[in-house]
Amino acid sequence: MSEKIKTVRGFRDLIGEEARKYRFVVEKIRNILEKNNFEEIILPTVEYTKLFTRSIGDATDIVEKEMFTFQDKGGRDIALRPEGTAGVVRAYIENKLYADGTYKKLYYEGSMFRHERPQKGRYREFHQVGAEVLGTINPLADAEIIKIADDILKTLQIEATIEINSLGCKKCRPKYREALINYLRQHREELCEDCQRRLEKNPLRILDCKVETCKVIAQKAPKITDYLCDECKTHYRQVKEYLKALNVEFVENPYLVRGLDYYSKTVFECVSKELGKTVIAGGRYDYLVEELGGPPTPALGFAAGVERLMLLVKELPPKKPLVFIIPFGGEKEKIEALKIAEKLRQEGIRTELSYREGKLKKQFEYAAKIGADFAVVVGENELQSGKFPLKNLHTREQKILTLEEIIQTLKNLS
Ligand SMILES: [Zn+2]
Ligand SMILES: [Zn+2]
Known part of the structure; x- marks a missing residue:
């Protein structure tokens, strides 16, 4: 008999009920997005590595440790996409989707790749459905994006807590960053090795560290919401008012920072009560389009992790007889x-x-x-x-x- 070939480590097949669950979750999300007049964009799976180093940020775990990168035969640095937003923004700029002056509501679905240590429910190829609104600063959009996340959870009958925060803007965040660094410097010795490195480069990420000693320090750190400028404060207040008008339940978490560098103003995460893990997350990234070479374009979006949602879907609708x-x-x-x-x-x-x-x-x-x-x-x-x-x-x-x-x-x- 010939040697049997197995799946690559960290990759897997979806067979039978798993495949049906995948389709079920994705279709439910797509239906909600189509109802909200989002248009699908189908993106390539590979991009130039620099797209991600410039957008996600090179001091993030994704870029530092987790990207699948290689050189193609022409010696170009290529990466399997670790997330979807950067590709959408690249496509928005490359295809001049801003040219007609309307804002764009786009959604994508597909495989993402991160070279993480495989564990239960975590694979190196995973799937996301994400949505992006490009070209508006209106807090109505923030509220509607979070409402869509809420709709997805309700439709899939998943119990989760929606946590929200504002990360401020170019005007107010530097002041907060300074206050945070000052505070963290006093605790430098107690921080984990990663966080000691993050301290000067990316101090906000320390608030997100899962190491116990870092968590304790983070709990007493200054809160960004005390440093917001008037514009950011008003924006954040309006988002909360609109969410209340939509009957979306949420809690404010002043230490919520998200793992990627590009966020500004509103960020949110939906944390599953059963898993204690984030299943949908997103926020604003008002500078990213410009940083990637496009015109100044405020934007926001979210991504839903299909595998985690699949873990939480208990029952599939019965098949036809x-x-x-x-x-x-x-x-x-x-x-x-x-x-x-x-x-x-x-x-x-x-x-x-x-x-x-x-x-x-x-x-x-x-x-x-x-x-x-x-x-x-x-x-x-x-x-x-x-x-x-x-x-x-x-x-x-x-x-x-x-x-x-x-x-x-x-x-x-x-
Ligand atoms: Zn601000
Ligand atoms: Zn740490």
Whole structure:
């Protein structure tokens, strides 16, 4: 026997119910986004590495440790995308989507890649559905984006806490950063190694550190909300008012910073009560378009982690009933069965035609094994009389019906 080839470490297959759950989650999110008039954008999976170092920030874990990067045959530095926003912004600029003066509401879906240590529920290829609004500073957009996240959670029946914060702007954040660095310097020795390094480069990230000693220090750090300028304060207040008007429950977390560098003003995270982990997160990134070479364009968005949402979806909607068509006899019966199966499918009935040969008993056993709900035998007698036995494989009850009656019965169940 030849050597068996396995999936690459950290990667996996989605099979059967897992694949259905994936589709279920993605379709629910897409429906909500389409209802909000977001348009899909389908982006490449690879980008130049510098797109991510310039947008996500080179002092972040993603860029420092987790990106899948390589050189293509032309010696160009390429990365498998670790997130979706940078690609959307690149596409927005490259295709001059700003040119007509309207703001753009775009969503994407697909694989993201991060070279993390594999653990339960975490893979190196994972999936996100994300949405971005480009070209507006209006806090109505912030509230609607968070409302969409809330809708996604409610639709999937997932209990989560929505945490929000404001990270300020270019005017007010430097003052906060200074106050934070001053505070953290007093505790430098107690910080973990990563955070000691972050202290000068990226002090806000220390508020996000999962190491216990760092958490304790972070809890007493100055709060950004005490440093917001009037514009940021007003913006944040309006977002909260609009959320209340929409009956979206939220809690304010003045230490919420998000892992990426590009955020400004509103940030939010939806933390699953069951997992204690973030399942949807996002915020504003008012400078990113400009930093990547586009015109000044305030923008915001979110990304939903499909794998984590899948862990929280307990029940999938039942599949349509399945009917198993069994040809019984010779070539003529096979051809009639083939046509009957096709007719049922045209009526929207989930139908499988038996490819097996042999005794009826074995055929019924096979039907049960593949989870069929009904079986119909197509034999010589049935074809002559124009009536077929429709057998319910759960109750063992059997009805003799015309094809039209079978179609009506099955359609009523679908
Ligand atoms: Zn500000
Ligand atoms: Zn730390």
